[in-house]
Amino acid sequence: MNQNNVIIQLENVVKDYRIGSGYFRALKDFSISFGHGEFAGFIGPSGSGKTTALNIIGSLDQPSSGTCLVLGENISTISHRQAANLRNHQIGFIFQTYNLLPVYTVYENVEFPLLLLGLSDTGRKKMITEALEMVGLTDKIDSRPAQLSGGQAQRVAIARAIVKKPALILADEPTANLDVKNSHNILELMVKLNRELGSTFVFSTHDPKVISYLQRIIRLEDGRIVSDQPQKQEL
Amino acid sequence: MIRFLLKGLLRDRSRSLFPVLSVSLGVAITVLLHGWLNGVQQMMIDTNARFQTGFVRVMSQAYAENEDILPNDLALLHSDSVLQDLHSRFPDWNWHPRIRFGGLIDVPDNLGETRAQTSVLGWGLELLHPTLPAAGEYYTSEKAIFNFEPAMVAGHLPEKPGQVLLSYLLAEDLALQPGDTVTIIGSTMYAGMAVQNFTVAGFVRFGIQALDRRVLIADLADVQYALDMENAVGEIFGYPGDALFIGDSLRAMAGRYNNSQPQDNPFRPMLVALPDQMGLDQLLDIYDIFSFVIIFIFLLVMSIVLWNAGLMSGIRRYGEIGVRLAIGESHGTIYKHMLYEAGLIGIIGSVSGTLLGLSAAWYLQTYGIDISAFMKNTPMMIQDIVRARITRFSFIIGFIPGTGATILGAAISGLGIYRRQTAQLFKELET
Structure with missing residues (x-):
């Protein structure tokens, strides 16, 4: 990988969680990097460290030791405010349970990240419309999350993640609550967005359907990387 | 946002x-x-201020020391001049002289024999001829202080000497009607026996059980005559003319007044503030x-x-x-x-x-x-x-x-x- 193209770099990252008087080591000597525009994913059994790695890359968590550079920011030393600023401008999240704000409409859920950026009404409207067009939900702008199907809700979550055109999109088990058809629809949409926006997508998953779409597969076991290969070699 | x-x-x-x-x-x-x-x-x-203590109350010092037994033999003498003095010193206040006394009420039958008899608490109030003009807006007269108009349940207020009001429960107990005659038996200021006939003008209900059971109210002059208390009253009740207030200002007023009185006379007028009466402060x-x-x-x-x-x-x-x-x-x-x-x-x-x-x-x-x-x-x-x-x-x-x-x-x-x-x-x- 061209070093100039690298946007995420983890070196010797360790993450410990305190459990009672002891601790649980979720990541062990974890080193990896991702380039611009990649479509990659961590796979592995539960407890292997997938979500922990994703949370650290997304600046939702900090490593216990080691270095984690994301888009030029050192996650190990970053402040709460700087982390919020990084997520606000550069990172989009897609969650297993969609995590839409239930009292707001589809339009307003997608609008929320743009409000934090302080964009004008006109600017926001244009970007929201574009994002909803990309996910095919322009006819649902006034609906509340409770009125949507699982697939539609996940599309709204994707629209919310991409509306500010972030450099990095992190997806934690994005198809876990979807049926087969909707899972494929969502994954095809993500592939399309990856191509059109050029954003880097990093997944955490153990869903074979998701794995089949990944261009790069990083297999984790017990907090360590056991393999890191392009899709063809994995399959 | x-x-x-x-x-x-x-x-x-x-x-x-x-x-x-x-x-x-x-x-x-x-x-x-x-x-x-x-x-x-x-x-x-x-309630205490209206019926028992005033906002301030003036008595002779000797009366004040024994007030629980309503000692009219220790009443304030020369009450007219005491009242004039109070009025000139505190022109914004309304001053109302009263006599409270204990006695028996005797109800005769058609033959003049006692049909019923019981003890009463008597009040002599200025109902017919107020001594001083009202100062200010509040507590202008005894009629206003006792709120007689809505309190009347039968008959009318005394309109001439020799008429009394009775509390309605007392009237019920004694089976009295307005217009009936009753005799009050008590003690004069000089420890003699006082006996006086009155005509019942009406009945009142104050909405205070302690009063509604056994109170008799007559004009002050009638009570002075009956108890041989010429130009003497038991107490003078003081009420502010323009606002309701209590506390230290009343005590300061009492202090000023009492310090101006001759200290060696046990019958000197003594002004007591509301909070210092009947343990009200505590x-x-x-x-x-x-x-x-x-x-x-x-x-x-x-x-x-x-x-x-x-x-x-x-x-x-x-x-x-x-x-x-x-x-x-x-x-x-x-x-x-x-x-x-x-x-x-x-x-x-x-x-x-x-x-x-x-x-x-x-x-x-x-x-x-x-x-x-x-x-x-x-x-x-x-x-x-x-x-x-x-x-x-x-x-x-x-x-x-x-x-x-x-x-x-x-x-x-x-x-x-x-x-x-x-x-x-x-x-x-x-x-």
């Missing part, structure tokens, strides 16, 4: 309507309770302490309830907070928004609760609650209708639990935003 958050707040009833309702209810109860306790205290002061102090304790406990309980509501609301929203953090809102901004939201809920709840509580307090202030059924055998001067009283403090007391506790609850629960790892908030959201 604020508009966006307000929109969410209004749509989510569990965050807006229900908290506002619970804050309103708590605040309303606080305001009502405060108004009620205040009203009871004011009623105690007012009674009000005890009442104040009890009121404070009750209000404090209630405020504490309400504060804990509303604080807990704020706490629960905050904890319930950890998931939402996690999403907002992930999207890029900072911890500080979210915390600030939570406090704004709690403040808004608290203020709206406090305002509506205060209005609700004041409305209920106003109703109780206007119509009151009839407690006569509980007061039948009490000698205490407590009115049958107990009312609330709205003061300036009633308008703000509800904001202590309403706004303060709600914000405090949100502030403490919001600290979880800082204490928890951001990623942990997501786990709470997803479980």
Whole structure:
């Protein structure tokens, strides 16, 4: 990988969680990097460290030791405010349970990240419309999350993640609550967005359907990387 | 952004309507309770001032020392000049001389023999010929102080000498009608026997059980004549002419007056302030302490309830907070928004609760609650209708639990935003 193209770099990252008087080591000597525009994913059994790695890359968590550079920011030393600023401008999240704000409409859920950026009404409207067009939900702008199907809700979550055109999109088990058809629809949409926006997508998953779409597969076991290969070699 | 958050707040009833309702209810109860306790205290002061103590009262020093036995043999002599002196020194006050006495009322039958007899508490009041003109707006006459017009249940007020009013329960016991003749048997100022016939003019009901059972009221001049108290009165009651006030200003007034009197004369006029009469000062102090304790406990309980509501609301929203953090809102901004939201809920709840509580307090202030059924055998001067009283403090007391506790609850629960790892908030959201 061209070093100039690298946007995420983890070196010797360790993450410990305190459990009672002891601790649980979720990541062990974890080193990896991702380039611009990649479509990659961590796979592995539960407890292997997938979500922990994703949370650290997304600046939702900090490593216990080691270095984690994301888009030029050192996650190990970053402040709460700087982390919020990084997520606000550069990172989009897609969650297993969609995590839409239930009292707001589809339009307003997608609008929320743009409000934090302080964009004008006109600017926001244009970007929201574009994002909803990309996910095919322009006819649902006034609906509340409770009125949507699982697939539609996940599309709204994707629209919310991409509306500010972030450099990095992190997806934690994005198809876990979807049926087969909707899972494929969502994954095809993500592939399309990856191509059109050029954003880097990093997944955490153990869903074979998701794995089949990944261009790069990083297999984790017990907090360590056991393999890191392009899709063809994995399959 | 604020508009966006307000929109969410209004749509989510569990965050807006229900908290506002619970804050309103708590605040309303606080305001009502405060108004009620205040009203009871004011009623105690007012009732005592009207009937027993005045706001100040002038007696001879010897009378004051034995006032429990109504010692008219120690009455104030030369009452006209004492009254003139009081009027010239305190022109804004209304001064009303009275004689209270104990005696027997004897009701004759058609043959003039005793049909019924019982003890009475007699009052001589200036009903026909006030000695001094009224000063100021309040407590202008004995008729106004005793509120006779609405108190009349039969007959009329004395219109000429020789007529008396009786409390209605006494009249019922003695089977009297207006126009009947009764004889009062008592003791003169010089320890002789006093016997005087009166015509019953009417019956009164004060709504105070202690008075309604055995009171006889006659014109002061009639009582002076009957008890041989020419130009002498037992007490002179003083009432402020333009406002109601109690406390240290009354004591200062008493101090000034008493210091100007000859100290070696046991029959010198002595002015006593309301708080220093009948242990009222201690009674009000005890009442104040009890009121404070009750209000404090209630405020504490309400504060804990509303604080807990704020706490629960905050904890319930950890998931939402996690999403907002992930999207890029900072911890500080979210915390600030939570406090704004709690403040808004608290203020709206406090305002509506205060209005609700004041409305209920106003109703109780206007119509009151009839407690006569509980007061039948009490000698205490407590009115049958107990009312609330709205003061300036009633308008703000509800904001202590309403706004303060709600914000405090949100502030403490919001600290979880800082204490928890951001990623942990997501786990709470997803479980």
